[in-house]
Amino acid sequence: MRYDVLIIGGGPAGNYLASLLAGKMKVAVVEKKGSFGGKACTGIVGVKNYERLEFPKRAVLNSVRGAVFYSRIQSFExxxxxxxxxVVDRKVLEKSLAEGAVKRGADYFMNxxxxxFKNGKAVLQHLNxxxxIRAxxxxxADGVSSTVAKAIGARSRAEFLSGYEVxxxxxxxxxFVEVWVNKEITPNFFxxxxxxxxxxxxxxxxGDIESLTRFLRIRMLDPTSIIEFKAGSVGLGWRKPWVSGNVALLGDAALQIxxxxxxxxxFGAICARELAKAILSGNLQSYERSCSWVKRQISFGLRLRKLFLGLSQEDIEKVFEVLGSKEAREVIETQxxxxxxIRTTKAILKRPKLLAKLIKVSPSLIKALL
Ligand SMILES: Cc1cc2nc3c(=O)[nH]c(=O)nc-3n(C[C@H](O)[C@H](O)[C@H](O)COP(=O)(O)OP(=O)(O)OC[C@H]3O[C@@H](n4cnc5c(N)ncnc54)[C@H](O)[C@@H]3O)c2cc1C
Structure with missing residues (x-):
């Protein structure tokens, strides 16, 4: 069997790429599971990009237009x-993208x-x-624990976190979503x-399962009203290279998160668009360069993450005082x-009063963001 492109992993990133390439090239997707979905994922996706990427509307379960932020002693809206x-149904999202790809001619190998890799071919296992397949x-596009990344010797410089969700x-x-930033409940995340x-x-x-248990108790959610529990992991940082010879990494496999x-x-879908362009133009090497927006966001996000990890709960209370102020809320609500x-943070730091107050909380780290 021979294909122009073989996509390994039928998650949102792999299926989206397949839907972009199918009909223009001979494309196949291999997915180790027997069905789509099932991954631990809240499925919250920004509206602007959802529309821009032309993701399927039928996967949308709910839309949210606001957030309430809680610290240990404060809250603002x-x-x-x-x-x-x-808020999307992951199974419907993945299946709809796969359906579109198959309709345009892609071949799927489920299970x-x-x-x-052996002699330039992908070695695959289906049941016994x-x-x-040669491509x-x-x-x-096989997720955070990518076998393809291992096969090409990609290296990670990242923080790997376990996520728990019910x-x-x-x-x-x-x-309205709720975001709780209280290190006494969840020390390393919100x-x-x-x-x-x-x-x-x-x-x-x-973080750990105890953090979720503590949160459910404090939020007064009844454990016997839980009807689904899932766990998964993410990698925050870098995995390089994204391209090696005729192999490229996409989505969580490249830590595009x-x-x-x-x-x-x-981020995985934005990079899939760039990857599709690079493949169609016959210049795979241009892929990584053309994902510069995502790379800048990851780089800035890592600085924000470092800033968050360095803050005590007392510092977080001070940040809440600033972000909960009328001026900051106005900036957030409009920009x-x-x-x-990057855009959001810059809009806040551009206001001299807000900047001065935030610098007082953590001078060196805020300066590192500027
Ligand atoms: C608790 C939690 C909550 C999250 N919430 C959100 C959220 O609200 N919004 C958001 O945008 N992101 C969220 N994420 C992150 C999001 O789930 C991932 O970024 C996204 O799933 C990445 O898509 P992907 O296609 O790159 O990888 P995946 O979704 O991991 O898909 C990879 C696919 O490859 C398959 N595969 C793996 N190995 C092989 C192999 N050897 N051969 C063939 N197939 C293989 C897998 O079965 C899987 O189907 C969350 C993550 C966690 C853990």
Missing amino acids: IERKSPQAY TAFTG ERFE DVYIG EVVGDFKKD AWLVPVSESLARVGTF KPTTAGGIV ADFDDH
């Missing part, structure tokens, strides 16, 4: 007039795992059967509550962007 983020270009039945404000409907929410955090929130669907954290 950000309210926008229009929806800022969608088929990539195990390595081993077979090989001109191979894409590793779906819980309760009474929720349908168009905890989130994202409504799927008025009566169902996805609640999670990164926001270090501030661990959201990876949009914040769900995916562009």
Whole structure:
């Protein structure tokens, strides 16, 4: 069997790339699971990019237009007039993208795992059967523990975090998410509550399972109302190279993920667009260069993450005083962007009063952001 492009991994990144290339090239996708979805993921995606990337509307379960931020002793609300983020059904998202790709001519090999390269071919395992596929270009879109990344000797300089998430039945404000920044509950990340409907929410955090248990208790969510539990991991940092010979990494396999929130669907899809252009132009090497926007966001996000890890809860309370002020809320409500954290942070730091107050909290780290 021979293809122009063999995509390893049928997650959002791999399926999106397949949908972009199918019909223009001979494309195949191998997916080790027997069905799509099932990964631990809150499925919150910025509206602007969701529309821009032309993701399927039928995967949208809910839209949110605001957020309530809680620290240990304070809270403030950000309210926008229009929806800022969608909450999506991952299975429907992945399956719809795959369906579109197959309709345009892509071949799918489900229940088929990539195990390595041999003599320039991909070695695959389907049930008890081993077979090989040759392609001109191979894409590793096989997630954070990428076998393709290992096969090309890619190296990671990253913080790997375990994430825990539940779906819980309760009474929720349908168009507002909750973000809890309290190191006494979740020492190394924030905890989130994202409504799927008025009566169902996805609640999670990164760190350890005790952090989630503590959060559920403090948020007064009944453990016996949990109807789904999932765990997964993310890598915040760099994995290099993204291209080696005729092999490229995409999505979580390349750690294309926001270090501030661990959201990876949009960054993976933006890079998939650049990768599709590079493949179609026959210049795979241009892929990494053309993802410069995502790279700048990751680099800036890592600085924000470092800043967050260096703050004590007392510092966080001071940051909340600043961000909860009328002036800061006005800036956030008019200029914040769900995916562009450079733009959002710069808009805040451009205000002299806000900048002066934030510098007092952590002079060296805020200066490092400027
Ligand atoms: C708890 C948690 C919450 C999250 N919440 C959000 C969120 O709200 N919004 C957001 O944008 N992101 C979120 N993320 C991150 C998001 O899930 C990832 O960034 C996204 O799934 C990356 O997509 P991907 O296609 O690159 O990889 P994946 O979704 O991991 O897909 C990789 C695919 O490759 C397959 N595969 C793996 N190995 C092989 C192999 N050897 N052969 C063949 N196939 C293989 C896997 O079965 C899988 O289907 C969250 C992550 C976690 C852990």
